[in-house]
Amino acid sequence: MNAPLLQITDLTTQLGNPKQPSQVVDKINLEIYPGETFALLGESGCGKSMTALSIMRLLPLSGRIIEGCVQFSDVGDLLDLPEKEMRRIRGGQMAMIFQEPQTSLNPVMTVGRQIAEAVELHDVQRKTNSTKRVIELLDAVGIPDPKRRAKEYPHQLSGGMKQRIMIAMALAGKPKLLIADEPTTALDVTIQAQVLQLLKDLQQDTGMAVLLITHDLGVVAETADRLAVMYAGQIVETATSERFFSKPGHPYGRKLLKALPDASKRKQRLAVIPGMVPSLKQKFSNCRFVKRCDVAIAECSSEIPPWVFGSNNQQVRCHIWQSDTNKPLEQSILRNQDSGVLNDSSQDLHESQDFNQDNKDNQVNQGSKTLDQPSNNILLEARDLCVHFPIHKGILQRIIGHVRAVDGLSLNLYPGRTLALVGESGCGKTTAGKAILQLLRPTAGSVRFAGQELTSLSTNKLRPLRSMLQIIFQDPFASMNPRMLVGDIVAEGLIAQGLNNRSTRRAKVLKLLDQVGIASDAIDRYPHEFSGGQRQRICIARALAVEPSLIVCDEPTSALDVSVQAQIINLLKDLQINLDISYLFITHNISVVAYLADEVAVMYLGRIVEQGEVHEILEHPKHPYTKALLSAVPTIDDTGKQRIQLEGDLPSPADPPSGCHFHPRCPEATAACSLKYPDTVILSPTHSVRCEYAKF
């Protein structure tokens, strides 16, 4: 290969108080070549974004670069450049896009003007006539009708469009390197697929290199040529993407891959990484991963591991890893690794001591459960549920229309089973969940819980029934009162149910915390003292306190890292087996659905377009939307996968398209689709779809 475009040597960055700094980036070395996609992979708090900001020299006020050298293209060391010249590099030869396109755009400027600003700054010849270039750029990032769009403001565009605008701005200076910091994390899967494809196409056209920062292993597998795994401020492994996903070297990378939920792991527990990323304030004299590693040997805790070089340019910072030249050793490690998995799951079980069943028990139990046909006693039945929000306008607050957030939703939930409600953001799945719990009163339709109609009950009559239906939210911190002690938070349901004896309440809270794997001293601490995963456990304990038979889980793991997500999913699964709880699992994460759900319902614009058993939906999707949604999910093993690219965005639920809501985006639509909403087509006793053209 030719000379690297970007060569970073020994880059070290510190944050915070100079007397007790956090070494967030610790002697990082990496090279990026022209035209390649290089991914920086790792969990939150591992220093990925700080590395990118150090390269751009855009660190927060409390951050500083201690040492290192960033050789870029023919410019030389970026760290030695005066600020004035650095400004020419930023947005010129090196551009950056961020996770949240909403906050990265100026809301009071038209997007055309914002792009023109970038063009005028970096393209000397265009200073006078930037408009033409703006239109060209908008066209390049695939924005339809660019002339009109250029005159619009950010709030008039959807999230995916805004990210395209950000990319257009980044392209204005014809960059040689584009740094993309979690560019698709805030977007839906179908939009994510569009944006990733766009980046790929642009890269081919312009020959720029991309430094992709992400925690999403699927995205990395689909886009990256080479990657580096970061852990606690250090790179622990670099490899080609292919090599990493077939033979990950560092135990951390292996664990991450094992922690990913998918259909093939249904019968087993997910691997978890116990503990947390160590504090970066300390000086390390050992392997940073040693406390969480289950194949660690004595040297790991006494010596800093050296780089070990393998074939295919794989480098791993680990004592026990041997490159594949030394086969027998590797196999012994692999065996070690296998036993490690067992170790680790028993450790996780130990955390939740109430479930002293071992792995085998779980499997048997679960096996019989999946064999069970859904029993006849329906736990929860929603029929034609509608939630319409009125849109007011004018002085008299006339109602000029309705946002049909949920528009005729019907579903059945059986005891002890998990129904996943899947769809993109804005399709009404969260509203549906709240309407089922009567936290939002539905406009029409019925919800029957264990035979009891809920929609007609008054707020006071509903209160004793509340304990049967619980909810867990996406953001565990926002769902706890920050001024209450954890013990009081968990006890709240008990008080609401009239358990007034202080000591029995305390005993029960301790038991609940134990059940979700939280130490008992948590009772006198505040929520902010806990990590994201622990907070979610506390939220689960609070819901469990009132002994519910149904829990609505509203994206409970999407704010968490992969390894923590695995812990929460394992916990939810254990609880279901032991307490026979039903879950209505609201998510956009298909791999979690594949691992956890028994049945799946796919929502599009307030209605369920397809529902059935999990294998029916995931293996034989019939609705064109389901097919597109499933194909858009980035996966590690993408052999023989055919991607169906959806055009455009989700239409507004205030003004849904005529006929079948999906027809404007549907690749298989015919003229008839725009006339009438399709009837339900029953494919099997469990599988039904709202599309006339669904083939049997």
Added chain:
Amino acid sequence: MQKTEYNNWLKIIAAKLTKFIRWYIPWMIIGLWLLAAILGMVLSLNPNAIDLTNILVPPGTNALFGYDDLGRPVLDRLLVGAHTSFLVAIGVISVSVFTGAILGGSAGFIGGWVDLLLMRIIDIFLAFPGILLAIALAGIMGPGIDNLVIALSIVGWVGYARLTRVQVLSLREREHVIAAHALGCSQSRILWLHLLPLTLTPLIVEATFGIAHIVIAEASLSFLGLGVQPPQASWGAMIKDGAGYMLVAPHLVIIPGLAMSLVVFAVNLLGDALRDRLDVRLNVIK
């Protein structure tokens, strides 16, 4: 290396100085105010003793702050006046904050017509110039400290009600409130435990600024003769009495005026500092 250390020292000193000015000085002044208020109550002072031999005597060795136009000791009157202004400020603030928080909180939480009605009432109150309304009320009810407190509270609660209502409106959509609903908590429990405690921070900051406002309002009303009645002492009444002798004996106006400015200044500084301190977001950056 030497240079950076020197810079660090400068920075540390600057930071300490800023903290001293913004945090300790206001507390010291407020402490003095409180001390004066207590002394004005505890000590056997003679604020109303007329000594005709000492009329308009300027500050000097035998009387720290001199004597006024009737030969009354200014120091004694100042201490008693501190007591008055302190009582009025605390009284008005506690009544207004409490009423405002409860009414505004309920309006935001219950919503619907309750909210609509309450907001219109608040609008009406806000449409009047506050001090004018207080003057009218004090005029109707007659002068006196207790009526002064009532008049100022009637004007004062609306601001706190609006503040609490807006806070509650945004907080009630928070997930921990929804979770409490889902657990079956009663409405009053949710309001008391999950909503009102979280609105306290802005209320405390607002109330601090409110104290400054009340001290001035009390003085203005007393100056107009609607507050504390002669011969009782209050800072406003002292300024009023002294205004006629401004050129002959400026200390009659300057001393109570200075005391009042210091208190208002300290309270405003403290409000600023409190806002920064109680703001979680700023703390994270630190």
